[in-house]
Amino acid sequence: MVIDVHNLNFSFGSGSLTQPVLKGIDLAIRKGEIVLMTGPSGSGKTTLLTIIGGLRQASNGSVVILGEQLVNSNEQTKVKIRRQTGYIFQQHNLLKSLTALQNVCMTLELQRDLTESERQYRAQQMLAAVGLEDRMHYFPEALSGGQRQRVSIARALAGRPKIILADEPTASLDRQSGHDAVEILKQLAKELNTTILLVTHDYRILDIADRVVELEDGFVKAVEKQE
Numbered sequence: 510m511v512i513d514v515h516n517l518n519f520s521f522g523s524g525s526l527t528q529p530v531l532k533g534i535d536l537a538i539r540k541g542e543i544v545l546m547t548g549p550s551g552s553g554k555t556t557l558l559t560i561i562g563g564l565r566q567a568s569n570g571s572v573v574i575l576g577e578q579l580v581n582s583n584e585q586t587k588v589k590i591r592r593q594t595g596y597i598f599q600q601h602n603l604l605k606s607l608t609a610l611q612n613v614c615m616t617l618e619l620q621r622d623l624t625e626s627e628r629q630y631r632a633q634q635m636l637a638a639v640g641l642e643d644r645m646h647y648f649p650e651a652l653s654g655g656q657r658q659r660v661s662i663a664r665a666l667a668g669r670p671k672i673i674l675a676d677e678p679t680a681s682l683d684r685q686s687g688h689d690a691v692e693i694l695k696q697l698a699k700e701l702n703t704t705i706l707l708v709t710h711d712y713r714i715l716d717i718a719d720r721v722v723e724l725e726d727g728f729v730k731a732v733e734k735q736e
């Protein structure tokens with residue numbers, strides 16, 4: 510298992526203000542699997558995603574990611590997981606002052622084993638793979654919403670992460686651009702054998718999933734197998 514969560518409880522606040530958000534979550538995801546997580550607003554989806562991505566500390570239950578226990582882990586362990594994870598958010602979070610190519614190259618700077626020209630080449634390849642060969646030198650402002658989200662997909666995958674965590678990646682896109690963006694994400698992830706956990710309210714993209722998990726009020730309510 511790439512992601513193995515067992516009996517995870519998580520609360521915000523303390524004392525009389527304690528608000529339990531995750532209540533005994535069990536979730537196991539295999540290598541290369543694409544899992545979509547849905548559920549009502551406030552059900553804890555983003556909280557779970559940030560714990561799995563090593564962005565939030567959990568102190569209860571078990572969260573084993575790529576063989577590392579994140580519950581009560583030290584910063585070093587969380588950094589190790591973050592380095593092997595690509596993140597895609599609802600807003601693309603691209604830097605305005607950098608071109609598409611520079612935005613993708615920037616994330617590769619963490620990979621010290623690559624030379625500058627290898628980084629450039631890798632970033633160009635990823636942008637071509639998401640269909641943006643002719644937009645590499647454009648600044649984010651000159652791109653459409655769908656194109657920007659494709660840049661952020663290229664950026665998330667360029668470092669060849671083992672896991673992609675995506676939080677509502679199609680929320681700001683129209684139906685067609687949203688579907689196109691996740692379809693590209695799916696194809697590239699399958700080629701690279703990357704595991705994807707994607708939070709969405711967008712029922713139009715459920716068809717890209719190997720499996721759909723539904724969270725309700727802090728519980729995993731249903732696990733639906735796709736054909």
Ligand SMILES: Nc1ncnc2c1ncn2[C@@H]1O[C@H](COP(=O)(O)OP(=O)(O)OP(=O)(O)O)[C@@H](O)[C@H]1O
Nearest residue numbers: 521522528530548549550551552553554555556557
């Ligand atoms: N930093 C925080 N401090 C306190 N409470 C928080 C914090 N972040 C989230 N919460 C609360 O935790 C609950 C779960 O939030 P979370 O963002 O995980 O839900 P979600 O399922 O992702 O919702 P949405 O679909 O609206 O994004 C909500 O009730 C929210 O108010």
